Amino acid sequence: MARPRTFDEAQVLRAVRDQFWNKGYAATSMDDLMQATGLGKGSLYGAFGDKHQLFLKVFDAYCVNSLESVKKTLEGPDAGALERLRQYMLGVATASAAPTNRRGCLLARGTSELAAQDAHVADRALETFRGLEAAFVRCLEQARAHGDLAAHADPPKLGAMLLGLMRGLEAVGKAGMDEACLRGMVETAFEHLPVPAKRRR
Amino acid sequence: MARPRTFDEAQVLRAVRDQFWNKGYAATSMDDLMQATGLGKGSLYGAFGDKHQLFLKVFDAYCVNSLESVKKTLEGPDAGALERLRQYMLGVATASAAPTNRRGCLLARGTSELAAQDAHVADRALETFRGLEAAFVRCLEQARAHGDLAAHADPPKLGAMLLGLMRGLEAVGKAGMDEACLRGMVETAFEHLPVPAKRRR
DNA sequence: AGAATGGTGGACCGGGCGGTCAATAACTTT
DNA sequence: AAAGTTATTGACCGCCCGGTCCACCATTCT
Numbered sequence: 001m002a003r004p005r006t007f008d009e010a011q012v013l014r015a016v017r018d019q020f021w022n023k024g025y026a027a028t029s030m031d032d033l034m035q036a037t038g039l040g041k042g043s044l045y046g047a048f049g050d051k052h053q054l055f056l057k058v059f060d061a062y063c064v065n066s067l068e069s070v071k072k073t074l075e076g077p078d079a080g081a082l083e084r085l086r087q088y089m090l091g092v093a094t095a096s097a098a099p100t101n102r103r104g105c106l107l108a109r110g111t112s113e114l115a116a117q118d119a120h121v122a123d124r125a126l127e128t129f130r131g132l133e134a135a136f137v138r139c140l141e142q143a144r145a146h147g148d149l150a151a152h153a154d155p156p157k158l159g160a161m162l163l164g165l166m167r168g169l170e171a172v173g174k175a176g177m178d179e180a181c182l183r184g185m186v187e188t189a190f191e192h193l194p195v196p197a198k199r200r201r
Numbered sequence: 202m203a204r205p206r207t208f209d210e211a212q213v214l215r216a217v218r219d220q221f222w223n224k225g226y227a228a229t230s231m232d233d234l235m236q237a238t239g240l241g242k243g244s245l246y247g248a249f250g251d252k253h254q255l256f257l258k259v260f261d262a263y264c265v266n267s268l269e270s271v272k273k274t275l276e277g278p279d280a281g282a283l284e285r286l287r288q289y290m291l292g293v294a295t296a297s298a299a300p301t302n303r304r305g306c307l308l309a310r311g312t313s314e315l316a317a318q319d320a321h322v323a324d325r326a327l328e329t330f331r332g333l334e335a336a337f338v339r340c341l342e343q344a345r346a347h348g349d350l351a352a353h354a355d356p357p358k359l360g361a362m363l364l365g366l367m368r369g370l371e372a373v374g375k376a377g378m379d380e381a382c383l384r385g386m387v388e389t390a391f392e393h394l395p396v397p398a399k400r401r402r
Numbered sequence: 403a404g405a406a407t408g409g410t411g412g413a414c415c416g417g418g419c420g421g422t423c424a425a426t427a428a429c430t431t432t
Numbered sequence: 433a434a435a436g437t438t439a440t441t442g443a444c445c446g447c448c449c450g451g452t453c454c455a456c457c458a459t460t461c462t
Contacts, residue, residue, distance in 0.1 A: 022317075102317045108372060109313055109314075111372070112309060112314070113314060115375050115376055116303045116304060116375065126378060129373050157389040160382055160386050161366065161385075161386045161389040163373065164366050165362065165365050165369055166369065167369035167372035168366055168372065169365055171309060171313070171372050172364065174317065174326075175312050175323055176316070181361055184358060184362075185365040188355070188358040188359060189390075192393045192395065193393065
């Protein structure tokens with residue numbers, strides 16, 4: 001009954017996301033977005049609304065995808081739970097330090113730039129952090145059940161602490177701190193987790 | 202031999218800093234800075250150069266002041282070193298969560314927004330992080346010497362880890378996470394520091 | 403007093419900003 | 433094939449951006 005769209009919405013949103021990711025919100029112009037997507041201004045406005053709505057859309061999607069991906073990564077049997085979590089965080093350390101990945105994390109960048117002024121961004125970010133925390137806690141509970149963590153360990157507290165550390169990796173990584181340091185932080189944190197009494201060295 | 206300046210340079214730089222601090226670099230216009238400082242454009246350009254130089258100036262000053270202030274806070278006898286560090290980090294947690302302090306930390310904001318494109322910002326940020334880390338390590342060494350930390354504890358590693366956590370506090374605080382959570386992260390980290398054998402419970 | 407020096411304020415500039423709109427194209431329905 | 437509907441394009445809008453420039457002013461030196 002009408003002319004169909006000639007672009008792939010998901011693909012366009014990916015291009016928009018990358019643009020915001022690379023340059024930040026305020027520093028990205030609509031012309032940048034036009035060039036990145038190959039679409040005219042009218043199409044962008046018609047399909048997604050203004051710049052701010054466009055940002056919210058890709059920001060939300062980024063948060064949902066990140067969280068889902070982490071959940072999937074950490075999913076698995078009790079046996080390897082602690083090691084999965086450790087490997088995941090080491091991966092974050094490496095990614096945060098990689099000079100190729102200098103853009104950092106869109107969640108961090110968007111929160112830093114907009115959360116103070118935009119409640120939607122703050123809410124979504126907090127929700128995502130809570131989700132990550134919950135995934136960490138689940139992993140730690142599995143680890144405790146399997147005996148990789150002391151019975152007296154407190155997964156909720158440890159999970160929150162590891163979440164804090166993880167966001168810190170991202171922050172110091174953006175300043176250019178080297179990979180060895182970032183991975184060292186993770187390893188130090190894990191070395192100090194409470195070990196079951198039987199295995200205490 | 203010429204007309205003297207009618208403004209206090211330090212005061213002007215403070216106003217400029219607050220503006221960048223509140224709105225971010227890209228979102229702050231020269232008009233904002235004129236209004237914040239009360240100076241005309243000519244004076245600003247004549248005294249400090251363009252917007253970017255102005256930012257670098259206040260960013261550098263912020264880094265130097267922050268670092269110095271932390272060093273002074275953590276300074277003291279071996280006896281209370283660990284507690285001083287703990288209290289300092291709890292203070293960061295509280296400050297990061299305070300809704301009044303929604304602007305966060307200029308070092309974090311500036312790094313997040315500009316470090317990827319501006320080597321000067323990245324360098325200065327990294328230098329500051331290293332300085333903070335060193336101050337933490339010094340505190341931990343004092344604590345170990347005094348017997349508040351196990352002899353086998355590794356201050357450099359622990360200091361790096363605590364730095365990571367501290368930057369994470371700032372990051373999750375900006376999303377609006379509550380004070381109790383942030384303080385809990387710090388307390389959890391400190392509860393898991395290696396305690397001297399004599400005092401192990 | 404007058405010249406020299408440098409600070410001050412604001413008019414001014416070209417360009418890029420976010421956003422609108424009307425003409426046109428591509429499709430479905432009747 | 434005609435009518436109806438929506439996507440697309442890019443010209444266009446007013447505004448504000450960062451930055452320049454210059455007329456004017458306050459001070460000091462001679």
